[in-house]
Amino acid sequence: MQLTGTLIRRVHWPLMERLKQNRTRQYLHELREAQQLSPQALRKRQADKLRRLLDHAVRRVPAYSEYASDWEAADDDPIRFLERLPVLSKARFRASFDQFLSNDADPSRLIANRTGGSTGEPTRFYLSRPAVERYEAARWLGLSWHGIRIGDPSVMVWGSPLELNQQQARRYRLKERWLKNRLMIPAYDLDERRLDEHLQLIRRFRPVYLYGYASALHLLAEMMLARGASPGVKLKAVVSTAETLHDYQRQAIAKAFQAPVVNEYGARDGGIIAYQCPVGRMHAFSENCVLEVVDPASGRPLPPGERGTLLVTDLHNTVMPRLRYQLGDVIALSSDTCTCGISYPLLAAIDGREDDMFVTAHGTYVHGHYFNHIMRNLDSFRTFQIIQHRPDQVTLKLVKEPDRYDPADEARLLEAVRDKLGEVSIEVCHVDRIPPSASGKTRYAIRECPLTGLLRE
Ligand SMILES: [Zn+2]
DSSP: OHHHHHHIIIIIHHHHHHHHOOOHHHHHHHHHHHTTSOHHHHHHHHHHHHHHHHHHHHHHOGGGGGGHHHHHHOOSOHHHHHHHSOOBOHHHHHHTGGGGSOTTOOGGGOEEEEOOOTTSSOOEEEEOHHHHHHHHHHHHHHHHTTTOOTTOOEEEEEOOOTTOOHHHHHHHHHIIIIISOEEEEEGGGOOGGGHHHHHHHHHHHOOSEEEEEHHHHHHHHHHHHHHTOOOSSOOSEEEEESSOOOHHHHHHHHHHHTSOEEEEEEETTTEEEEEEOTTSOEEEOTTTEEEEEEOTTTOOBOOTTOOEEEEEEESSOTTSOOTTEEEEEEEEEOOOOOTTSOOSOEEEEEEEEGGGEEEOTTSOEEETHHHHHHHHTOTTEEEEEEEEEETTEEEEEEEEOTTTOOHHHHHHHHHHHHHHHOSOEEEEEEOSOOOOOTTSOOOSEEEOSOOTTSSOO
16 A cells, blocks of 8 residues: 555656646645645635636626626625625525536536535536635645645545446546545445455555545444454544544444544535645645635624524636535634644534424524434433424434333424423424435534525525
């Protein structure tokens, strides 16, 4: 694995740069230089990039052409101008998808992508190669904060691409193994009976780090802890991504793998947004994007420390710019400076998806975490899923812990649900397992009715 890593660094990457003009390492270098700058210098660079993006968007992108004269007349900070533009919800973006394509984009160079759709309708979008390479560079910079280099061996706990035929799947595995130095443990069929097989794979391959969904890493960790199994290799980090990483998950993962747990914050349709530093804080890559947090009801910008709806503006995706894109997450910015020496701005909190918020009949919000917290204190259940069909109607799926099930716990649970959501009708189903969605993610709290008042069309 060491040799593969060296070959990837010394041969594969230089070749990709020469033959395919891949610029990931150049962008990585730029990001690394920028992390030493003063916060003021970073803000200026971000404003300059945004100015170039706005210049391009109003001239080349039909969805933004109506702002051309305003933008030309505006003489203020581009960040202030951005704040006056409307929020771009996923629904609005999907409805006028074609209008967001830049009229100078070369169709043969567009990189098509889409969200998984595990939390609603899939959203299609196009990326430019530089945008994708800048996300990659951000990930490598974040990993480098933990001593991980390009080409270091890793094991991914991940949902394999399901749509591949046999030959494509084989090619995918070879590419993963020899060009990325990665092996895969499938996240969607993690099974206690295969734990030894998974651990053997880790011990033989000797990865420097693991990378996977928070819920899948947590499940693997719980299986190991239940059996008293150790990873058998020294890991620099276990990197959790794609889902909110809860504290109890972080603790179990750290204990089982005897390694620091590092949170990566990104989204298929938002890129790599922030990374945890060695001190444990989340730094946002202000070189790649502008982040705003607004009040979900009024759309008013919120000050650092206050939680609200995240809006992301990618600074490099000129083929299909999305300005103030409502990613669907609830976060808080921070004005603190980190002691780690990295200047990238901090996030104060990442609460997870707006989709995980529940709404009461009175129109107040309850975060899905609340149900998680209650369940953590009840020994009767192994896992659960709560689905809100309407503000006054929920289904609670419960997987019992066979030897420890106590009906009094169930009564306490129903009481706690009613305590937050009010007088709701609760249908309780006892099930054997909660199947993850096709992407491999398991969702504990699902709301099917709209959150009234939020910025949705
Ligand atoms: Zn830091």
